[in-house]
Amino acid sequence: MKLGKEDLISLYRKMVRARKMDELTIRGLQEGKVLSFYHSNQGSEALSVGGAAVLKKTDYLWAHHRGHGIGALIGKGLDPKGFIAEHYGKVTGSCKGISGFHMAEPEDGILGAGGTIGYQFPLALGNGLAAKKAGKQQVVLACFGDGGSNRGTLHEAMNLASVWKLPIVWVCDNNGMAQYTPIKDTYPKEDIADLAAGYNMPGIVVDGLDIMAVYEAVYEAVERARKGDGPTLIEAKTARYRSHSEGSPDVSHTQTRSQEEIAELKKRDPVESFKEKLLNQGILTEEMVAAINREAEEEAAAAEKFGVESPPPDPSVIDNLVYR
Template identity: 65%
Template structure:
């Protein structure tokens, strides 16, 4: 699909909204409104928005856990307000305030989110199998990190997705860090994509800070999957701007990451570089950029107020949720 100017603007807006939602969630955590924890996605917005934009609503999405999936969710048409309300523990949240930080929006193909890293593999395999059985050319977008790639479940699912030619696009957000452990101490090769080719799954490595590169790679894989040509894998090399979990130490093993190191990373900020590109190409004006920024801020302020004003769930719902009728 050739991206039109409106598409580029949608992608830029969605990245800005993702960053603002990330920031307000961090603020909410610091103010005690967010009840659990939060794993910031700052630095991986280009991957999330590039991967999940312009999919079909009935395509299944397993979002990456960074940002608890926000970039993917917003790009796929999910509600930021439902996301934030869930984090605030409110009945208006996407899971009625019961999960605390998971997100589900089946109408938009987001069937749920997990707490255990690496469970993406068997579960997405199930969604891919269902997509194939349905016969409606749906695809499953299944995202994991370099940390998740260390799980043995990857083997079982990569293998069978290839044997059964399932319509799955495996996407690895490789930011080089699994909590405090660098990839160099967790994986023997340079590219995680090599794991896929071992199962005869075509794989590419892209610059995860470049939204267009990500989008083109994912769309090519999506088209193949829709055509019944089986799974693909995309490894996106990204940067993790923040600590693993907000408030946790920002360390490599036990050594703090330096300010210089972080500053160097932030020169690659995908929102800033994409903005510069769109300004240069004349797709956006400075006034447009300002309006997008202001609109996103206003949206977040409104969301925050809505979530603050929302009720906490009535505990009587608990008994209705364990088992279906």
């Protein structure tokens, strides 16, 4: 898989946009514009953006709770306005302010999002089964966190997906922390990708801070799935800069995570390090970087304005909505 110059710039632009939208959502929560809560994606953009960017419009995508899928939405090429408006509780949101923070864009292969960790395993199994039955070479990218990997639903779904050779790419965003509990305290091995061996599928560990490495690994797994060769498990080692949920304490068990620890994580920031790489290679210039940043800021400002100016939903939007 060789990425062209334009592809690389596009990936960088998407990461910057995802970071800006994440910052906007955090600020929105602090300012009372975001009505629910937020689980920041910062430190994980290379994975959330890079993985989704591999997919075609007709492919399916299950994001997980980090960033409420913002990286995946932008990675797949969607306009983030509906994301912000949904968080603001407005009728112009992805789900008219009803889900509050769960996105659904079925036309683009995003069938919804749920509030239980690990829920996506069995649903992605069924989605993959449908994709295989339909025979249109669609692929399912099913993302989850290291915490989600502890769910029993993982076993049930990965097991059958492998037996049935379904076109599913399982992607684990391993940032090392499940809410306030380090993954090393709930999983007995170093690599979650080792689980793949039990299901007779490839298990790949990738540097989740390097978007090119992520893109290439996901691309290969997606092509494998598209050809009918079955699922792959990819584990990306990422970082979580902020607390599990905005406003909640940033602790490991009960111990506050130190500033030094966070600073250490940020040394290899996925957005900054990709920028440096592209600058060094002469693919980006400082002027281009400034322009990309400015555009991302403008996009965030426009999304904020759109969200603020949109009306809240009339209560009638939920009338007769329980059933189709």
